[in-house]
Amino acid sequence: MKKMVKKLRDNVFVLGLVGIGLLVAIIISYTFFNTKDTVESAKSKEMLREETISEFVDPIDAVEYLLSAYIEQDLDKMLRGCAINERASKINTEKIINKMDTFSIAESCPPSGNYSEYLPAARTRLVSEYMDIYDEFIKRFDTLSEVEIKRIDYCFPQLQREEECAWKIYDECETWGANNFVDIIALLSVADQDYMVQFHMINYSGGWKLFSQNCSLVFESDSELKNLCEITEEEYLTYIGTEEEQESFHRQILGDEYEKDPEITPDKELLPLNYTIYSPEYGESPEKVIEQFMMSIKKKDMSSVIQLGIHTRLEEDNFEECVEQQNDFLQQLTRFYYHMIYREIGDSFEKKSKGLTGWVQVGWLNPQDIKYIEN
DSSP states (O other), rough: OOHHHHHHHHEEEEEEEEHHHHHHHHHHHHHTOOOOOSSSEEEEETTTTTTSOOSSSSHHHHHHHHHHHHEEEEEEEETTTHHHEEEEOOOOHHHHHHSSSEETTTTTTOHHHTTGGGGGHHHHHHHHHHHHHHHHHHHHSSSSOOOOEEEEEEESSSHTTTTTHHHHHHHHHHTTTSSSEEEEEEEEEETTEEEEEEEEEEEEEEEEEESSOOOTTTTTTSSOOOOOEEOHHHOOOOOTHHHHEEEEEEEEHHHHGGOOOOOOGGGGGOOOOOEEEEOOOSSSSSHHHHHHHHHHHHHOOHHHHHHHHHHOOOOOOOHHHHHHHHHHHHHHHHHHHHHHOOOOSSSSEEEEHOOOHHHHHHHHTTTGGGOSOOO
């Protein structure tokens, strides 16, 4: 099975019709031999927890919340503080193609902001990326319970007010359909050693969440300063300016919310659940599975399509395995969609070489253009 999947991945000129047949074959191998009743999504005991707050209007509070999730080793809590649904539904793929001059079939996030059929794939891809961020932080410390949050500050607040930075924010907001971005750093201490960790925070409709674990507004991409690095407190203070600059920038970021000052304890709060783990769905026979799969494609019922393509049930100790399997299947499914729509698709779109705009190339991936399924 693994060899077949690898062969499919490597063959970028698989015809759409053949691709769908092979996908169905994979589905049958996963699903035919079990007839258990299923539900659409699975939830761990952590995922079942009720939220206590809808959003953080203060990015400093949002960072404190994220740090508490790291320290508590609470992956579910951390993921709730990440911009998963927002980024997936708001991504402007046309702008990304125009900016980068290319769209990678394997690496680029699918155009889920344009076509809802790609939303599950984009969301799961983002969950996987945020899990990598979480794992990187967790593995850095031997004893997370001993990590102390000494302070949280805006990184170079005066620099973030300058015109060059404002244009960066404008560009990112257009790309991700966001309202604002801000760079924040935190000073941590454990075993007599201080550390600085970076946060690139994104704002949607007043609420702040994690975009990435780096200060990309104020640090260049080739900066030698790591996202999580050892530092002295004296060195850290050189990145935050004066107390007056911090307070003035904080007032600017919060706007009308500055005077409200809600009484919350970020580390005790829990944001709403914002990701989905699907449960496998099984068929009574190969014919029934194929029929159900084809009907789900026609109806644009992506939940059923996904359930037919995964085979591992969520348990207490296999969350990461379920996400990895779901992400792997959805990447295959996305690629098959691309081939069904545009059979001569290659590994990437090169805008310059074809002289085409991002709008045209995103149009090539419209699921409405699938020709192989008759109504």
